[in-house]
Amino acid sequence: MNEPEFALLTEKYLDGTLTPVERRELVEFLLAHRDRQHDFAEQVRQHLRLTAQMRPCDRAEARKTAEIILDVIEKESLPASRVRPPVITEPTFRETIRAVWHGLRAPRDSGEYKFARFMLWRLCGPGPLAVGLSLLLIFLLINFVVEERNRPPDEGITVILRDTPEVVPGAEALTENLPNIPIERPTLEPTVDSKLTDPSTAGALADTESLSTPVPDKDDSVSPAIGMSPRLNPSTRILAHVAPGRTGPGRQDALRKYDAPPGLEKAVLKALYWLKEQQRPDGAWDGTDRAAMTGLALLTFLAHGETPSSGEFGGTVERAIRYLLGIQRPDGSFSANEYAHAIAVTAIGEASAMTRIMILGEATDRGLGVILRGQQDSGGYDYGYGKGGRSDTSVTGWQLQAMKSAVLAGNTDTRLAASINRGVDFLKRQAWALDGSGFVYASIPGQSAGAGGTWSMTAVGSLCLSLLAHQEQGGLIRQSLKRLELSYPPWDAADQKKPVYSWYYATQAKFHAGGHDWSEWNHHFARDLMTSQKADGHWEGGDHDSGSHVYTTTLSTLMLEVYYRYLPSYAWNSKGGWARRIYRPR
Amino acid sequence: MTDEELDELVAQVQAGDSDAFTELVYAIRKELRIFISAHAYSADMVEEVLQATLVVCYEKIHKYELRGTFLCWVKGIARNLNFKELSSRSRYLNAKDDFLDRLVLDSALETFGGAQDRAEEWVERLKVCIGKLPADSRAMIEKRYFENMSIRTLAQVLEKPESWTAVNLYRIREILRKCMMGEVAK
Structure with a gap:
């Protein structure tokens, strides 16, 4: 393409008269000659400038332009009232419902009826139905979550289901530095349940307090480092079906049902507060053996329905559990002392049963392994889990309680049932004195005790048989209970220590027996205990008490x-399985 | 029309006189068109931006303070609208099918707003440069643009071949462009 041709095509482009062929030629030329692209663009722009410069502008054209502009502006600024309403308007929801209502009553071949059917289909169709169901589901979910969070602690025992590390590194150091925050104890005023109108029970129940334990503040002393705060995990489960008597309402019902003396719950709470204040920063309690004292203290809190999720004592329970888990050795033992180990297994097993925390179940199983391995062929136990043939009824009693706790914790070890049976056999065949004086303290291997039964060992044997034996041992249980009726060591004798140990067993055994055994014992034991309770909530002067008073206080509290x-208890039945058995006084 | 005269018209428009607005349009229309053409890429675009500028001018005229700078004020509006229009059209032009338009548009955008952008000054000088053209060349330009003749019509009027007419117009525009740049340089 030469110069004149390029100039001519450019002019035609400016005039807008390029044919397609000419346009293609021009484009190809410019694509092939990039140096001319700039010239072409400048020619076009210069053409525009000249057009603007040379174009005439008359007044008529200016007037026309102004009119157009004013017209455009006037239309844009037209008020809404002057805007023509739309031809078709959307009916409101109320109008639609009204039209549907009238349409359904119109003849079936009418337009109104068809419109009503169509609108009903729209309103109840898959889309609106799905949206409605989704909203309903969300509403129910929110309602459930809010209800769970607002549920007061007394309505049930809430626990956390999660795995927790056994010991958090540095937790002890952190907890030791925690300030000692004094917690104000709630004032508990007894109130009479006015709804009880039965004249036969009104007299007795008039003195029975209907305590509603105030919902205390959250235990501020829980160390964040421990990391087991119930607030961290909203997943809770009500375990009223596992421990109905330990829930708030269940506790009140039980106190009324079993004729608790007035002031009992107040005494228990005072003891719990005292124990809480005595807890060491690492979660343990001082005494002859910290594992044993911690196990006993934990049992007192668990018996009151306190779990790591509880408001006032949750932190205390949590630290106690963590301490025991922390001291458990690889072989499963909590302590070298056979008493302490059995008590710790009992406490951890009970905590596992109440909370279903998996790690507690595992700890119970490991602890139980030590007990199963330490049992002698006779079914009894000796100090240090010795296998020398000597069996000790006292030692055996705690091991059997630990076995019962493991059952409640859901232990599935096949050896457990056999061990329990051997333990029961030991009590029946070797520990029971032939002269009917009760259970003996220690037995000689392979021989039945001829005489020497003691009140305390009889109490131990009675409870263990009540907890574990099946109906075939009913006669022996009755004999042992009869032996307990004959005499009992006084609680507050001037010249001797308080018989905490024997009373602890006897109280439980008589409660399980019920009837006359229980009513007579219930007539005085709680009052004796409450009378001797110190103002700050503890008991002292018990046998085997090392001076910390924890031992005496925990066993006294467990009695109350x-x-x-x-x-709910489970008994080993003759058909080879565990049958649920709920103890009630006869 | 002087700046003071323009302000008088603006004051009347601000008072609600629509006839004054017609006078105002007549007064500024040509200068605005020349101003817009400095960065335009097509005649259609010049007219659209001019129309939009006048609409905005009328809508915002109550904000203008009578200080003798009305034309600068309107050119500011035109400049913003011009750039918006160039940017908008740039997004819709296909590189292959609108290659010729794209060349012009890119050229316009290239000179817009930068430190080297003196197109608006050049276009102010165009009238002077046209006056310096030889008589026959100026006559050709007047016929082409003032009388709005096509290349074919102009060739017929001049009784010359279209190619000859086209080459001469091409050269005159180039001379004018260089003149504009030279005038600015002086």
Whole structure:
């Protein structure tokens, strides 16, 4: 393409008269000659400038332009009232419902009827139905979550289901630095349940307090480092079906049902507060053996329905559990002392049963392994889990309680049932004195005790048989209970220590027996205990007490909690399985 | 029309006189068109931007303060609208099918707003440069643009071949462009 041709095509482009062929030629030329592209663009722009410069502008054209502009502006600024209403308007929801209502009553071949059917289909069709169901589901979910969060602690025992590390590194150091925050104890005023109108029970129940334990503030002393705060995990489960008597309402029912003396719940709470204040920063309690003291203290809190999720004592329970888990050795033992180990297994097993925390179940199983391995062929136990043939009824009693706790914790070890049976056999065949004086303290292997039964060992044997034996041992249980009726060590004798140990067993055994055994014992034991309770809530002067008073206080408290402590029990039946058995006084 | 005269018209428009607005349009229309053409890429675009500028001018005229700078004020509006229009059209032009338009548009955008942008000054000088053209060349330009003749019509009027007419117009525009740049340089 030469110069004149390029100039001519450019002019035609400016005039808008390029044919397609000419346009293509021009484009190809410019694509091939990039140096001319700039010239072409400048020619076009210069053409526009010249057009603007040379174009005439008359007044008529200016007037026309102004009119157009004013017209455009006037239309844009037209008020809404002057805007023509739309031809078709959307009916309101009320109008639609009204039209549907009238349409359904119109003849079936009418337009109104068809419109009503169509609108009903739209309103109840898959789309609106799905949206409605989704909203309903969300509403129910929100309602459930809000209800769970607002549920007061007394309505049930809430627990956390999660795995927790056994020991958090540095937790002890952190907890030791926690300030000692004094917690104000709630004032508990007894009130009479006015709804009870039965004249036969009104007199007795008039003195029975209907305590509603105030919902205390959250335990501020829980260390964040421990990381087991119930607030961290909203997943809770009500375990009223596992421990109905340990829930708030269940406790009140049990106190009334089993004729608890007035002021009992107040005494228990005072003891719990005292124990809480005595807890060490690492979660343990001082005493002869910290594992044993911690296990006993934990049992007192668990018996009151306190779990790591509880408001006032949740932190205390949590630290106690963590301490025990932390001291458990690889072989499963909590302590070298056979008493302490059995008590710790009992406490952890009970905590597992109440909370279903998986790690507690595992700890119970490991602890139980030590007990199963330490049992002698006779079914009894000796100090240090010795296998020398000597069996000790006292030692055996705690091991059997631990076995019962493991059952409640859901232990599935096949050896457990056999061990329990051997333990029961030991009590029946070797520990029971032939002269009917009760259970003996220690037995000689392979021989039945001829005489020497003691009140305390009889109490131990009675409870263990009540907890574990099946109906075939009913006669022996009755004999042992009869032996307990003959005499009992006084609680507050001037010249001797308080018989905490024997009373602890006897109280439970008599509660399980019920009837006359229980009513007579119930007539005085709680009052004796409450009378001797110190103002700050503790007891002292018990046998085997090392001076910390924790031992005496925990066993005394467990006695007072007997009314509602017991979990549903399971007995080994003759058909080879565990049958649920709920103890009630006969 | 002087700046003071323009302000008098603006004051009347601000008072609600629509006839004054017609006078105002007549007064500024040509200068605005020349101003817009400095960066335009097509005649259609010049007219559209001019129309939009006048609409905005009328809508915002109550904000203008009578200080003798009305034309600068309107050119500011035109400049913003011009750039918006160039940017908008740039997004819709296909590189292959509108290659010729794209060349012009890119050229316009290239010179817009930068430190080297003196197109608006050049276009102010165009009238002077046209006056410096030889008589026959100026006559050709007047016929082409003032009388709005096509290349074919102009060739017929001049009784010359279209190619000859086209080459001469091409050269005159180039001379004018160089003149504009030279005038600015002086």
